[in-house]
Amino acid sequence: MTLASDHDTAPQVGDLAPKNSLPSGETLIRGLIWAVVLFLCLTPFLLVFAISFGHKVEGASWVWGFSLDNYKRVFVGAEWPDNVTFLYLQKLWYSLYYAVIAAILAVITAFPFTYFMTGLSRRAQAAWLVFILSSLSLSEVFIVMGWDVLLSNRSGLPMLFKVSGATQWLKDVGWFDTLRDWGLANPRNVKFKTSVFATVLTMAYLVWPYAVILLYPPLSRLDRSTVEAAQTMGAGPWTVMRTVILPSVRLPLVGSMLLLFVFLLGVYVAVTVFAEPAKQTMAVSVYEAVRGNTLNAPFGSAQAMILLVTAAVFLGLGQWLSRRNA
Amino acid sequence: MMARTLKTLFMALSALMLALPIMVVSGAALNSGRTMFFPPREPTLARFKEFFITETVWVTALTNSMIVAFASAALAVLIAWPLAYALWSRGTKASQVLAGLGSMPFALPPIVFGVGLGFLWAFLGVLGSLWAGVVSHAALFLALPLVTISIGLQSIDRAHLDAAATMGATPAVTFRTVILPQTIPYTLSGFFFALVLSFNEFIVMFFVSASSYSTVTLQIFNSLRNGYTPTMAVAAITFIVVSLAVFGAIARFGDLPRLMGAEPAKK
C-alpha cells in the first residue's frame, strides 16, 4: 500500500524542468534533435523507397520516375505478361528459407545454454557475457573466413575426414552415397562448400550470440523458486522444463526467433561465400544491382524495399504478439 | 551430479563451437608463408609486423577503422543522450516516437540502410568521404547508447532528484551533480558497444565508402576472392582482442549482467 501510494504521488521529472527557462532555446534544441534523427534515420529509407519507382538509363545511371516496373520484375519478371519468371521471388524464398532455419537452430541451441548460464554466479555470468559479446561483435567477414577455412575442401573438416579415415568408413558403410545425394560430398571426399548446410550453419553461428543476449533477460529474471516449487511437487527436470520454464519464456523465445530472422534476412557475406550461385538470396541481389555487376539502382531499391517490408512485417508481428500477451 | 556434468559439458561444447573458427583463423596467422594453413607451417610473428607497421594498405585501413569507430561512437552517444533524456524525463508519445526512429536503422536489415545512405550521401555530393562514413555508423549504432543510457537513467532513484531539490539544486544543477555522474558508466558502456560494433561492421560501410577508402573489414572482404593470407588472420586476432578488452573492461567497471537485462544486483 505504501509503495503504491508513493508511486502515485511520485512526480514526473518533467515537473522539475525549469519553468522560467527560455522556451525558444528549448524548442530550438528539440527541433534540432528531431531534424538530425529524421535526417539520419529516416531519409535513407525514404530515398530507397522513392528510387525504387525510378528506372535505369544507359550506363550506370538512373532517373526519377513513377513506375511499378521494378516491382513487377521482382514478382513476375520483366517480360510479363508474355513471359513469367519467378527468379527474384525465388531469391526472396531463399532469403526466408535460410533465415528461418538458421534462426530456429540458433534459438534452440542457445536456449539451454542461456538457461544454464543464468544459473551461474553473477561473476561467472559476466565472464561468459564478455565471451559472448566478443563473438557477437566479431565481423561477419572474419566469421565467414573462419568457417571457410574450416569447411573448404583443401583444409579443415574435409581434410580431417580424409586423414582420420572417416571418409573411407562412410564409403564402407554406404552412407557416403546418401551424403552425395544431399550435395555434401564429391566423388572423392565429403564437401561442405558450397551447400545449404554450410550457409545455414554459418548463419546460425552468426546469430547464436545474439540469441543468447536476447534470451538472457527473461531467463535471468525467471523466478528460480518456481522451479524449486515444481520440484517439491514431484516434477522431474523434463516436466519442470515443459510445465514451468518453457511456458513462462514462450513469448521471448518466439520474439527472439523473429528478431534473429529479420537480422538474417540482410546477411550478405555468408551467403555469397557459402550458397550455390543458383540459391543466392535477395540481399545478394540488392548488392549486385546497386554496387555489383548489373548496376541498376532502382531495381536494387525495389528489392531492398521488399526486404524491408518483409522485415517490418515480422518485427510488427513480434510487437503485436508481445503486446497481445502482455 | 549427472545433470551437473551434462550442463557443464553442454556449455563447454557451445564455447568450443563458438571459438572454433576464431581459433582456426588465429592459428593461421602464425604461418610464415603467404598462404593460410591450419595448423600453421613454420610459425612466425612476421605477419603481425606487416599488419601493424609495414604494409601500407593494412595500416591505412586500420587507421580508417579506428577513426570511424571512435568518431561514430562519440557522435552516437551525443545524439543518444538527449533522446534518452527526453524519453526518461518526459516519456511523452513524441519522445517515444523519436527514440523509435533512432533505433530503426539498427533493427532493420543493414543492407537496406546501407543502400539508402549511399543514395543520401551521393545526393549531397559527399559519398566516399570518411566523415560521411562516421555519420553513417553513428546513425546505425545510435540504438546502443540509447539503450544503455536509458538503463542508466532508469537506475537513478528519483528520490535523489527530490533530495537535490530540497537542498537548493536547480534542475540544471541536479543534472550536472546528480544525473550525469551516476550515468557515466552507462554512457561509457554505450560508447564502447557502438565502438566495437562499428569497428566490425561491413555492409553499411561498403555502400557509403564507395571504394574511395577502405577499413579493415572492407579490405578483408576485398581480399576474399584472392584467397586468404595470414595477414588477414592477424586482423581477425586484433579485432577479437579489442572486443575482449573492451567488454572485459565494461564487465570490470560496470554491471554487465544488468546492462544485458538481468535484475539489478542485490546489495
Added chain:
Amino acid sequence: MKGLVLDNIHKSFGSVRAVEKTRLDFAEGELTALLGPSGCGKTTLLRMIAGLEEPSGGALILGGRDITALPAHKRRFGMVFQSFALFPHLTVLENVVYSLMISGTNKAEALEKGEKLLDLVQLAGYGDRRITALSGGQRQRVAIARALAQEPDVFLLDEPMSALDAKLREDMQVELRLLQQRLGITTIVVTHDQREAMTMADKIVVMSQGRVEQVGAPHDIYHKPANAFVADFIGRANFFDAVVEKGNLRLGDTLIETDVPAQFINGSPVRVAIRPEGPALDTPDMKGTRIPAKITFLRDLGPVRDIHLDTAIGPMIVEYATGETDRAFAVGSATDVTLPPGALHIFPRENTAPSEAA
C-alpha cells in the same frame, strides 16, 4: 526560524483526492508527526510542504510570507527521505556539504561545517567513506546531517526509521528527538508508526484517507480520541455498536450505564470503544456495568497479559500489566467483566458499516 501555516492546502491526482482541504499550524521549534496508515496522504502533504508536489489549491505561509509558488530548490527545507537518497557517487562528507557546494559557499568553510555536522550526528572521522560502506543507521545520520547543513527553516523527515531494524529504530527516535530539541528547529515527521510519533512528537496529526482526523498532543490523542478511526488506529480498542437509551447505552439485552454526552439524543446509533486496559475482571466493588464473560484465550506478552473474552456484547480483549492481578486465569472458565463509565469512548455511528481502519 519561523512557524509554518498550511492554509486550506489540498491535492488531487486526476479524480483521486489525495489530500482534502487541510489547515494546519506548525509552531516554531516544535516537532509535529503526521501519522496515518499507508495511502492516507501524509507523504503527499509533506511533499507539498517541501515544494516537491504542487498543491491543487490553498497556500503555504512561512513566517507570514506566502511561499506556495516557491519551487523546492528555493524553499530549501532540509528533507530526510525514506530511502535516505544519499548520492552513491559522492563520499559521506561530499554528501553532507552538497547544499553548501552548489550554493557557492567557500570550500574550506563548507568542509569545516561538514565536519562539525558529522560530529553532531556522531560520525566524526567518517567523512571519506563511501556511502555503500555505511550501515543503515550511519546512512540515516548522514542523511540528517546533510539536510541540516543548509540550516533550513523547516526540517522534514519522510518515514525516517523505516529502513532501520526494530531495535535501532527506538534508539534513533530518542536521539533524533534530543537533537531536534537541542537545535530548536521546526520539524515535521511523516510516519505510520504510532510509537515513533508518540516518542518524538510535541504534536501529532492523525490522518486517514486524505483527511486530518485529529490534531493533538500524544497523550490527548491516546486518551481522548476524536473519533472511532483515531481510537482504533492509535493503540488498541474493543469496539461495539450500541444505541443511546436515556443517557445510557443499549446493546441487545444489555444496558451499559455511562454518561453519554448530551450531543447524542435518545435512540441515536453510536460506536463505542474501550481500551483493553479499561475493563476489569471479577471486581464486584468496582463502579460500572458488569457483564458475564468466558475466557477463550490467554496471551502472555511479558510485561502485559491479554485475556480474550467472549461476552454478551461480543468478543473483548482485556489487558493486565504483569503483577497487577495475581489471579490465575484459565481458558474456558467463566468470569465477569466490569466496564467503568469513564473508560468508554462514544462516537457517532453512520448507518453505513463503520469504517474499518487498515
